Amino acid sequence: xxxxxPTEIQTSTTQEDQTNQAAxxxxxxxxxKKDNTTLVVFFGLLxxxxxxxxxxxxxxxxxxxxxxxxxxxxxxxxESKIENFRAIVGAPPEFNTxxxxxxxx
Numbered sequence: 001x002x003x004x005x006p007t008e009i010q011t012s013t014t015q016e017d018q019t020n021q022a023a024x025x026x027x028x029x030x031x032x033k034k035d036n037t038t039l040v041v042f043f044g045l046l047x048x049x050x051x052x053x054x055x056x057x058x059x060x061x062x063x064x065x066x067x068x069x070x071x072x073x074x075x076x077x078x079e080s081k082i083e084n085f086r087a088i089v090g091a092p093p094e095f096n097t098x099x100x101x102x103x104x105x
Contacts (some may be wrong), residue, residue, distance in 0.1 A: 059101035078103070 066075040082100050091099070 056101070059104060061096055062104075063097055063100055 010102055070076065079096070079100065082096060082103060086093070086096055
């Protein structure tokens, strides 16, 4: 059996080091890509949450506006359906606006 010379051992070790370094570099790139994806998803969900939070307080004023200015009859139709649902559930009449806002949301 042939014994390895010190230069052969050093060369094989260097090749292994290069292979390990390439694998580490690849893993680092994959990790950075995952970090970017997580960051984009996080900010997308944050913007979505803020957008819904901004519009929700406007629902009661929108409902009162359409209650007085609706000419198509769509609002009255939807409000009668919400009224029927409220009666089935047994909620007090004050919750019509809340239920309607929930239906719109």
